[in-house]
Amino acid sequence: MSNKSIQRTSSLKFSRILKRNKTISQINVTPMVDVMLVLLVIFMITAPLLTVGVPINLPKTKAKSLPEDQAPLSVTINKEEKIFVQDTEITIEKLVPKLVSISKNKSDRKIFIRADEVLSYGKVVEVMAVITSAGFNKIALITDFEVKKK
Template sequence: MGFKLKSSKNDPMSEINVTPFVDVMLVLLIIFMVTAPLLTVGVQVDLPETSADTLPEENEPLTLTINSKGEIFIQETKVEFNNLIVKILAVSNNRTDTRIYVRGDKAINYGRVLEIMGMLSGSGFTKVALISEPNKER
Protein backbone atom coordinates (compact mmCIF):
# COMPACT_ATOMS: atom_id res chain seq x y z
CA MET A 1 0.00 0.00 0.00
CA GLY A 2 1.75 3.10 -1.17
CA PHE A 3 0.80 6.69 -1.06
CA LYS A 4 0.76 8.70 -4.21
CA LEU A 5 2.55 12.00 -3.98
CA LYS A 6 0.74 14.41 -6.18
CA SER A 7 1.34 18.10 -6.32
CA SER A 8 -1.77 20.08 -6.45
CA LYS A 9 -2.13 23.65 -7.58
CA ASN A 10 -2.98 24.71 -4.06
CA ASP A 11 0.41 23.68 -2.61
CA PRO A 12 2.75 26.59 -1.83
CA MET A 13 5.56 27.15 -4.30
CA SER A 14 8.91 26.20 -2.80
CA GLU A 15 11.15 27.97 -5.34
CA ILE A 16 11.77 31.68 -5.69
CA ASN A 17 11.37 33.03 -9.16
CA VAL A 18 14.51 35.14 -9.75
CA THR A 19 13.77 36.09 -13.36
CA PRO A 20 12.02 39.38 -12.51
CA PHE A 21 14.85 40.23 -10.10
CA VAL A 22 17.50 39.63 -12.79
CA ASP A 23 15.50 41.71 -15.27
CA VAL A 24 15.35 44.65 -12.87
CA MET A 25 19.07 44.38 -12.07
CA LEU A 26 20.02 44.36 -15.76
CA VAL A 27 17.89 47.43 -16.41
CA LEU A 28 19.55 49.23 -13.48
CA LEU A 29 23.00 48.18 -14.74
CA ILE A 30 22.25 49.62 -18.19
CA ILE A 31 20.96 52.86 -16.67
CA PHE A 32 24.13 53.27 -14.58
CA MET A 33 26.38 52.43 -17.53
CA VAL A 34 24.70 55.12 -19.62
CA THR A 35 24.66 57.81 -16.92
CA ALA A 36 28.13 57.23 -15.36
CA PRO A 37 30.11 58.90 -18.19
CA LEU A 38 27.84 61.93 -17.98
CA LEU A 39 28.75 62.43 -14.31
CA THR A 40 32.47 62.83 -15.04
CA VAL A 41 32.07 65.25 -17.91
CA GLY A 42 32.16 68.83 -16.72
CA VAL A 43 31.24 72.04 -18.41
CA GLN A 44 33.35 72.60 -21.51
CA VAL A 45 35.45 75.75 -21.02
CA ASP A 46 38.16 77.22 -23.22
CA LEU A 47 40.55 78.71 -20.66
CA PRO A 48 42.61 81.80 -21.48
CA GLU A 49 46.39 81.67 -21.62
CA THR A 50 48.59 83.63 -19.25
CA SER A 51 52.26 84.40 -18.87
CA ALA A 52 52.13 84.18 -15.05
CA ASP A 53 53.89 81.37 -13.26
CA THR A 54 51.79 78.53 -11.96
CA LEU A 55 51.07 78.50 -8.26
CA PRO A 56 53.08 75.89 -6.39
CA GLU A 57 51.16 73.10 -4.77
CA GLU A 58 51.21 73.27 -1.01
CA ASN A 59 51.21 69.50 -0.78
CA GLU A 60 54.11 68.98 -3.17
CA PRO A 61 56.88 67.11 -1.37
CA LEU A 62 60.50 68.23 -1.34
CA THR A 63 62.96 65.81 -2.88
CA LEU A 64 66.38 65.56 -1.29
CA THR A 65 68.81 63.63 -3.50
CA ILE A 66 72.24 62.27 -2.61
CA ASN A 67 74.20 61.22 -5.71
CA SER A 68 76.99 58.66 -5.96
CA LYS A 69 79.61 61.34 -5.18
CA GLY A 70 77.86 62.25 -1.93
CA GLU A 71 76.61 65.60 -3.22
CA ILE A 72 73.28 66.74 -1.78
CA PHE A 73 70.53 68.34 -3.86
CA ILE A 74 67.23 69.89 -2.80
CA GLN A 75 65.02 69.41 -5.85
CA GLU A 76 67.72 70.22 -8.49
CA THR A 77 69.74 72.74 -6.42
CA LYS A 78 73.06 71.63 -4.97
CA VAL A 79 73.39 72.27 -1.22
CA GLU A 80 76.35 71.93 1.13
CA PHE A 81 75.98 69.49 4.03
CA ASN A 82 76.53 72.23 6.63
CA ASN A 83 73.71 74.39 5.17
CA LEU A 84 71.24 71.56 4.58
CA ILE A 85 68.82 72.21 7.45
CA VAL A 86 68.88 75.99 6.91
CA LYS A 87 68.08 75.56 3.20
CA ILE A 88 65.36 72.96 3.84
CA LEU A 89 63.71 75.26 6.38
CA ALA A 90 63.90 78.16 3.92
CA VAL A 91 62.41 76.14 1.06
CA SER A 92 59.65 74.73 3.26
CA ASN A 93 58.81 78.15 4.76
CA ASN A 94 59.74 76.87 8.24
CA ARG A 95 56.95 74.27 8.04
CA THR A 96 58.18 71.08 9.66
CA ASP A 97 55.13 69.15 8.42
CA THR A 98 56.43 69.33 4.83
CA ARG A 99 56.88 65.93 3.20
CA ILE A 100 60.52 65.24 2.33
CA TYR A 101 61.50 62.36 0.06
CA VAL A 102 65.11 61.26 0.42
CA ARG A 103 66.63 59.59 -2.63
CA GLY A 104 70.06 58.03 -2.13
CA ASP A 105 72.18 56.52 -4.90
CA LYS A 106 72.75 52.81 -4.34
CA ALA A 107 76.52 53.33 -4.71
CA ILE A 108 76.67 55.58 -1.63
CA ASN A 109 77.08 54.37 1.93
CA TYR A 110 73.57 54.32 3.38
CA GLY A 111 74.97 55.38 6.73
CA ARG A 112 75.30 58.82 5.15
CA VAL A 113 71.66 58.70 3.99
CA LEU A 114 70.49 57.69 7.46
CA GLU A 115 72.62 60.46 8.99
CA ILE A 116 70.85 63.03 6.81
CA MET A 117 67.43 61.53 7.61
CA GLY A 118 68.33 61.70 11.30
CA MET A 119 69.29 65.36 10.95
CA LEU A 120 65.95 66.09 9.32
CA SER A 121 64.03 64.24 12.03
CA GLY A 122 66.09 65.94 14.72
CA SER A 123 65.19 69.32 13.23
CA GLY A 124 61.50 68.62 13.70
CA PHE A 125 60.54 67.29 10.25
CA THR A 126 58.03 64.51 10.84
CA LYS A 127 57.28 63.38 7.29
CA VAL A 128 60.62 62.09 6.01
CA ALA A 129 60.57 59.08 3.69
CA LEU A 130 63.22 57.06 1.89
CA ILE A 131 62.54 56.48 -1.81
CA SER A 132 63.64 53.35 -3.67
CA GLU A 133 63.03 51.80 -7.06
CA PRO A 134 60.71 48.77 -7.25
CA ASN A 135 62.28 45.43 -8.10
CA LYS A 136 61.96 44.98 -11.87
CA GLU A 137 62.34 41.18 -11.78
CA ARG A 138 58.85 40.60 -10.38
Protein backbone atom coordinates in the same frame (compact mmCIF):
# COMPACT_ATOMS: atom_id res chain seq x y z
CA MET B 1 12.69 82.18 -79.12
CA SER B 2 10.27 80.32 -77.06
CA ASN B 3 9.29 81.14 -73.56
CA LYS B 4 10.96 78.00 -72.18
CA SER B 5 14.29 78.74 -73.80
CA ILE B 6 14.25 82.27 -72.37
CA GLN B 7 13.58 80.89 -68.91
CA ARG B 8 16.37 78.34 -69.31
CA THR B 9 18.96 80.90 -70.41
CA SER B 10 17.94 83.34 -67.73
CA SER B 11 18.13 80.65 -65.06
CA LEU B 12 21.60 79.65 -66.32
CA LYS B 13 22.76 83.25 -66.14
CA PHE B 14 21.32 83.59 -62.66
CA SER B 15 23.05 80.39 -61.46
CA ARG B 16 26.39 81.61 -62.91
CA ILE B 17 26.01 84.89 -61.04
CA LEU B 18 25.30 83.02 -57.80
CA LYS B 19 28.30 80.74 -58.30
CA ARG B 20 30.56 83.70 -58.98
CA ASN B 21 29.46 85.61 -55.85
CA LYS B 22 29.16 82.60 -53.58
CA THR B 23 31.83 82.49 -50.88
CA ILE B 24 33.50 79.26 -49.91
CA SER B 25 32.11 78.24 -46.55
CA GLN B 26 34.51 75.35 -45.91
CA ILE B 27 37.93 75.51 -44.35
CA ASN B 28 40.70 73.36 -45.73
CA VAL B 29 41.90 71.54 -42.61
CA THR B 30 44.56 69.41 -44.28
CA PRO B 31 47.45 71.83 -43.57
CA MET B 32 46.30 72.18 -39.96
CA VAL B 33 46.20 68.39 -39.53
CA ASP B 34 49.71 68.15 -41.02
CA VAL B 35 51.04 70.71 -38.55
CA MET B 36 49.31 68.99 -35.62
CA LEU B 37 50.79 65.62 -36.56
CA VAL B 38 54.27 67.12 -36.77
CA LEU B 39 53.79 68.71 -33.33
CA LEU B 40 52.53 65.42 -31.93
CA VAL B 41 55.63 63.60 -33.20
CA ILE B 42 57.90 66.29 -31.73
CA PHE B 43 56.22 66.08 -28.31
CA MET B 44 56.31 62.29 -28.35
CA ILE B 45 60.05 62.33 -29.02
CA THR B 46 60.95 65.07 -26.52
CA ALA B 47 58.66 64.07 -23.62
CA PRO B 48 60.84 61.18 -22.38
CA LEU B 49 63.88 63.47 -22.46
CA LEU B 50 62.29 65.96 -20.05
CA THR B 51 62.99 63.87 -16.95
CA VAL B 52 65.33 66.16 -15.11
CA GLY B 53 67.28 65.62 -11.96
CA VAL B 54 70.50 64.37 -10.54
CA PRO B 55 71.49 61.08 -12.22
CA ILE B 56 71.48 58.30 -9.61
CA ASN B 57 70.69 54.58 -9.54
CA LEU B 58 67.89 53.95 -7.04
CA PRO B 59 67.66 50.60 -5.25
CA LYS B 60 64.80 48.27 -6.28
CA THR B 61 61.81 47.43 -4.06
CA LYS B 62 58.47 45.66 -4.31
CA ALA B 63 56.57 48.23 -2.24
CA LYS B 64 53.75 50.22 -3.82
CA SER B 65 53.89 54.01 -4.10
CA LEU B 66 51.82 56.17 -1.74
CA PRO B 67 49.19 58.69 -2.89
CA GLU B 68 50.25 62.35 -2.79
CA ASP B 69 48.29 65.37 -1.54
CA GLN B 70 51.14 67.93 -1.45
CA ALA B 71 54.36 68.08 -3.44
CA PRO B 72 57.16 66.85 -1.17
CA LEU B 73 60.63 68.30 -0.92
CA SER B 74 63.28 66.23 -2.63
CA VAL B 75 66.71 65.66 -1.09
CA THR B 76 69.06 63.73 -3.37
CA ILE B 77 72.43 62.20 -2.53
CA ASN B 78 74.47 61.04 -5.52
CA LYS B 79 77.25 58.46 -5.55
CA GLU B 80 79.88 61.17 -4.96
CA GLU B 81 78.00 61.96 -1.69
CA LYS B 82 76.94 65.39 -2.95
CA ILE B 83 73.62 66.59 -1.53
CA PHE B 84 70.96 68.30 -3.65
CA VAL B 85 67.73 69.99 -2.54
CA GLN B 86 65.25 70.22 -5.42
CA ASP B 87 68.15 69.73 -7.91
CA THR B 88 70.30 72.48 -6.31
CA GLU B 89 73.63 71.34 -4.84
CA ILE B 90 74.07 72.23 -1.18
CA THR B 91 76.40 71.36 1.70
CA ILE B 92 75.15 69.38 4.69
CA GLU B 93 75.64 72.43 6.91
CA LYS B 94 73.24 74.50 4.77
CA LEU B 95 70.70 71.68 4.38
CA VAL B 96 68.49 72.58 7.37
CA PRO B 97 68.25 76.34 6.66
CA LYS B 98 67.44 75.58 3.02
CA LEU B 99 64.67 73.10 3.95
CA VAL B 100 63.22 75.50 6.53
CA SER B 101 63.17 78.38 4.04
CA ILE B 102 61.54 76.27 1.32
CA SER B 103 58.92 74.75 3.62
CA LYS B 104 58.19 78.12 5.30
CA ASN B 105 58.60 76.69 8.83
CA LYS B 106 56.02 73.93 8.23
CA SER B 107 57.67 70.88 9.77
CA ASP B 108 54.83 68.61 8.62
CA ARG B 109 56.02 68.88 5.01
CA LYS B 110 57.07 65.56 3.48
CA ILE B 111 60.70 65.12 2.51
CA PHE B 112 61.74 62.44 0.04
CA ILE B 113 65.33 61.25 0.19
CA ARG B 114 66.69 59.83 -3.06
CA ALA B 115 70.04 58.17 -2.41
CA ASP B 116 72.21 56.30 -4.89
CA GLU B 117 72.34 52.57 -4.23
CA VAL B 118 76.15 52.54 -3.87
CA LEU B 119 76.10 54.97 -0.92
CA SER B 120 76.95 53.73 2.54
CA TYR B 121 74.12 53.33 5.02
CA GLY B 122 75.91 55.77 7.33
CA LYS B 123 75.78 58.66 4.86
CA VAL B 124 72.03 58.28 4.34
CA VAL B 125 71.43 58.06 8.10
CA GLU B 126 73.59 61.16 8.63
CA VAL B 127 71.46 63.18 6.21
CA MET B 128 68.26 61.82 7.80
CA ALA B 129 69.54 62.79 11.26
CA VAL B 130 70.24 66.35 10.12
CA ILE B 131 66.75 66.61 8.62
CA THR B 132 65.01 65.22 11.73
CA SER B 133 67.04 67.53 13.98
CA ALA B 134 65.32 70.43 12.22
CA GLY B 135 61.91 69.05 13.23
CA PHE B 136 60.95 67.33 9.98
CA ASN B 137 59.40 63.96 10.84
CA LYS B 138 57.80 62.90 7.56
CA ILE B 139 60.80 61.48 5.75
CA ALA B 140 60.60 58.79 3.09
CA LEU B 141 63.27 56.93 1.12
CA ILE B 142 62.62 56.74 -2.63
CA THR B 143 63.36 53.52 -4.51
CA ASP B 144 62.77 52.22 -8.01
CA PHE B 145 59.85 49.85 -8.48
CA GLU B 146 61.05 46.34 -9.28
CA VAL B 147 59.12 44.75 -12.13
CA LYS B 148 58.15 41.12 -11.53
CA LYS B 149 59.33 38.79 -14.28
CA LYS B 150 57.07 35.87 -15.12
